[in-house]
């Protein structure tokens with residue numbers, strides 16, 4: 001296996017120990033944008049605009065150990081979403097070490113790295129399937145693309161759920177809104193999975209919110225009115241979306257999350273969380289999400 005540092009590209013890709021000594025890949029775009037990805041969980045922990053504004057939330061209380069997920073950024077939830085099965089919460093992809101497979105500076109200045117996860121003795125004990133999971137992160141001047149592909153490398157079919165569990169940074173949750181979900185059926189995780197249809201064109205927040213939107217539109221947005229920033233979220237090949245804010249009580253129950261941090265974060269997640277993706281042997285699935293940032 002190639003040493004991670006052998007993928008370095010001067011001025012574009014650097015690899016060095018990050019928090020907790022965990023290996024971190026830093027991407028730098030010539031226009032000034034930046035991103036950071038830990039090999040632990042293939043976890044994006046930072047995405048900065050060309051002006052240097054941090055666009056993702058990262059908890060000041062996050063763990064930085066190989067056996068726990070990082071709190072914030074973009075956790076990769078796979079092959080299970082939440083507690084919808086026998087695996088650890090949100091599966092095992094986010095608590096395993098991934099390997100760096102490729103790093104590239106494209107002709108247009110964009111910077112891309114690909115990380116890979118395959119089965120290990122530990123994952124086989126949890127989930128008896130061989131697989132090849134690749135996450136490609138591409139940093140452009142005003143967008144960040146996460147492209148995922150999963151191949152069934154075994155002889156038996158399997159199915160999985162997947163979520164890119166993105167924690168967006170907002171200046172004030174009371175002045176943030178999620179747009180694009182009106183008319184979409186959702187399951188409310190806080191009301192015994194009651195199923196309803198979203199009536200609001202703008203979803204605002206004054207309490208814990210935890211909803212899985214089924215077959216959601218591919219184009220969603222977040223308005224961060226306190227800063228005038230607008231996040232675009234465009235998914236392809238991914239059916240569902242989740243909107244989550246823990247609010248007060250749940251924030252206090254989370255040991256790796258500050259009691260007041262719910263005020264400055266908002267999760268809009270993309271993937272297949274209400275449905276499962278079934279793969280026959282050697283079949284491959286692909287899905288991607290493009291995050292973009294602009295001004296209202």
Ligand code: TA6
Nearest residue numbers: 082089090165189210242244269
């Ligand atoms: O995506 C929403 C959710 O499933 C919530 O129910 C909450 O549990 C959140 O994920 C965070 O989960 P975690 O295991 O990272 O604490």
